[in-house]
Amino acid sequence: MDLLAEFSFIKILDLFGTFAFAVSGIRLASGKNIDWFGAYVIGLVTAIGGGTIRDLLLDVKPFWMLDATYLLITGIALLVAIIFKEKLLRLGNTLFIFDTVGLGLFTTVGISKSFDAGLPFWVCIMMGAITGTVGGVIRDVLINEVPLLFRKDIYALACIAGGLVFFVCYQFDILFPVVEILAAATVIFIRLIAVKYHIQLPILNLDKTKEDRNE
Template sequence: MDWVGFVFIGNVTGIGGGTLRDVILDVPVFWLVDWYYVVICSVSAVITYFATQQISRKSNALLWADAVGMALFSVLGAEKALRLGAEIPVAVIMGVFSACLGGIVRDVILNDVPVVFQKEIYITASLCGAIAYCVCFGLLGIIGIYAIGIGCVVAFTVRAIAIVTKLSMPAHKGLV
């Protein structure tokens, strides 16, 4: 893939989930209003393109950076939905969509089985973080930044435990 392909895939991954969230919530799509998101995704993709010799696709650094991003986007997606008046179950789903759908679309475009559909504890970690945020902020009334921090820590911790211990969800055995 050339650097333009990297930029395309980087943007699909970086803004894909939030784009669908905003379309579903019927609000202006965030990166159409604040275009710097596209610039950040594009610059990150170009850096990745040139750094691929030093970075393995399954690198631990990428795995941990992805865990941080998943945690943050899970909570910020839920936060945006709550701020717009969505009920807690909808906000939780919007948090998971924000964190996971861009990666799913990326993997489908690249003809890979999406990581979130393998035995990885990824969507579960995202779900835990979004729920923690919504409970803290929406039900307990904890101040926003603290609720965001708690949700992020929960999502990241669940994912970190899964990474370190190689914990995974049991796979479906299929039809007999």
């Protein structure tokens, strides 16, 4: 019974994360002169890209090949975006909100699945970050944007922080669903705070300045 409840909770996180990431991908595609099918594809790769890479690294069949629900949820996300497009467009931070929620949920799902596979904690944290970020990287490449992961925003670091919280809480024998909620909340909270207060990593610039070149 506990295992069933555990599975159900992970599944819920996974499905909510799929919807959130699909909406974020579709919303971003809407400004790129892409048709409905193209928007669906962008939403789908955003939702399943990171999890696919994770499963390939774990040497298991990608999750979406075993359950068509993820394809259906992406379709629902597209319909929601089309039906409520006026509201989505009016809310300038819609993309950020959905992307942040998806990041937190998918990071937790990636950590949990890797943990169940018996991998070391540092590998689980990396798998969580991959699950949360790679879909967005693929999305950005397809629509010709610099991937958010490689900009100065706090993004992958939020996933790593969530992973650390996950394993610290686990050491204190906290209920596993609570651990997962805390980890996801940590990722979301750090991402929100970083954007709100403009907390960013310094830009790497190893080139000489223009003044130096002119001398």
